[in-house]
Amino acid sequence: MDFLNAIILLLNYIFIPALTYGSQLALGAIFVTLIYGILRFANFATGDMMSFGTMATILFTWYFQSLGVSLGVLPSALIAIPFGIILMILYMLLIDKFVFKYYRNQKSPPVQFAMVSIGVMFVTQAVVRIIIGPGDRRFFDGEKFIIKAREFKDMTGLNEGLALKSTQVITIFVTIVLVSLLFWFLNRTKTGKSMKAYSDNEDLALLSGIDPKKIVLVTWVIAGILATIGGVLYGLDKSFKPFTYFNNMLPIFAAAIVGGIGNPFGAFLGGYVIAFSEILLTYAYKKFFMYILPENMEPNSLVQLLSTDYKFAVSFSILVMVLIYRPSGIFKGKVL
């Protein structure tokens, strides 16, 4: 019984939250990695682009709510996502046309691109804050829990409750579907393969008749879908605040690099690596040990490796170590 309790405890406080957070990071990390692999720069506007997409979705959600349209138990943001994606893609293409295209034609070094993306970051941040304000927004509606902790306890008779939020299930489900579609697209369709070719060797790809304009367009479209959905899922699960989204850029970068930048599958796994290590290292295991150890061996302290304040610091330290010892990432970069 105690053993079961311990497992439920870990599931409830570590496994499910980490899986959810990891999925949100993974979507962002694939976005970063795609831009890096195909457009060849580190996009410092990542977090803010995600917040733009989320903002667009929130605006549509409000509109649908005012019309009285809803999905019942599911959050109405799900109907708004496609419209948010369209706005996001339009915004990205606009930015690309007026900003990035010039530097692409000039064949500027990646550092210059990164600087330019900082300009884009400032502008996007301003746009989001001017439109929706800097405050905290919750736009979740519908049923909040699938299983409540108390119901679970009553059902199983265990001491530990397992709470399953609907946003967690939605996040994991949507991520799996989206990522499978993306990998199918990249590996099986002609456009996806030409994107890979373009990422591997630009000149050869151009020689074999691949249209760079189309590649760039498709990249931004995929990026827009990933950014919006990733952002909305994070916002549904926690809340939407522009500043938090800007800060999320850092663990997302960490995930992309840990997984090997330019490698979408690595980025996908990198998201989970970062999320699990953040949560595993900062969780206080006292209760867990109370369950599995005999009574006289129970720990007095919290058995916490690092205080939760250092959550971000954990992922950054992992990243720094990966950068130093294996700059190409755990799963070898540049193989889009």
Added chain:
Amino acid sequence: MRKNLNVIAAYSIMMMLILMVGIFQSWNIALSIFNLCLISAVMTMGANIQWGYAGLINFGIMGYTALGGLAAVLISVDPVQEAWRAGGFDILMCLWLIIVMVLVIRFILKNFEKSKLRTYSIATLIITGIIIIRVTAEPGIEKIEAVNPATTGFLGGFGLPIIFSWVVGALFAGGLAFIVGKVALGLRADYLAIATLLISEIVIAIIKHEDWLTRGVKNVIGLKRPAPYEVDLQTTDWFISFVEKFNSGKLSVIDNLADRQAALNQLVIEGSSVFVKLCYSGLFLVVVIILLILTQKALYSPWGRMMRAIRDNEEAANAMGKNVVKQHLLIFILGSAIVGIAGAMLVTQDGLFTPGSYRPMRYTFLIWVMVIVGGSGNNFGAILGGFVVWFLWIEAAPISLFLINFFTAGIPETNALKAHLIESVPYFRFLLMGLGLLFIMRYRPKGILPEKIEIK
């Protein structure tokens, strides 16, 4: 003279703008903008040394600034005797442990061949070391933080004049830069940017949460000042008579004695705050001028030529026998140390240390906008960038408010859109910065005052 016409023109325009703020808004605002411009200029010079001279990209400016600020706290605050008695011993023990650990690692690195075994043994050493340090420090930290937590709850500092912290801040930042440089400088440019950004976030996380050292988010307030206090000035005789003499024309118009006294009091209160700010301006100006002379000398010295050679073609410089790695590390430390000075200056001016306020937007990316806008590789450009960008950062809100009112003049005040726009005026500064950066990058990629190399 003629060659430098654009420099002189740019600086005179900048000074005129600040003077205009003084005349139309108030001298207080103008001087506080001017002081922060000077501090920004120091930061930009630091970043410019790294980026402009050597092409090293450092997105960790925030971390070095915070370390400089920490130095200001550790130097100027009086030591908290009670806390030292409570937990000082444990902390000193930890310090020894850390030193021993570093020495052992150095010893292993020096005396053993590079192998898997060595890497793993160092890793275990570090992990066990961290656990031992945590176990020894824990009771001490708890005791220290329990000492009068509302006002102290930390070890305090050395109780020295705060001015010394400017040097110590540079040392702190330089020390951090040494470590960061050792591990990260080999990375490619964009990786280096990300790595330094994340390392600076780690530094901030430590400063924010190690309450025994920094009081963390509880902030340290009321730091000592190198300048007189306003309250003291307002009761000092020479200052009152000085204000009276300075404003004699204005005061003589008022006939009534009581009114005249009231007006004088008002002027003294205003004057005292302006006077204090002027003191700071003087101090900061001295720092900026000293740094400017040093960096200019360095830029035109053989060393500066070597740095440019390394920046423009690393392989060629290497082939000429220049030690690229060593020079990169050196310049990384120098630039970061200058940023550290700026961090200490900033805390000195504010008189308080708020770890929660260090955010990458303000302390890293804004400084980079300054470097790019001003002109990388040119010290005068870097300083100008600091001035222009900080000025716009502060004045963006009033300017955009004016523009919004101007363009929506025909719309009634109750209009929702207009009200919303006026409410979000503070965020137009981001827009202005972003657009400014994008336009400069596109149409004047070398900045307002581009780098020019004269061969004499």
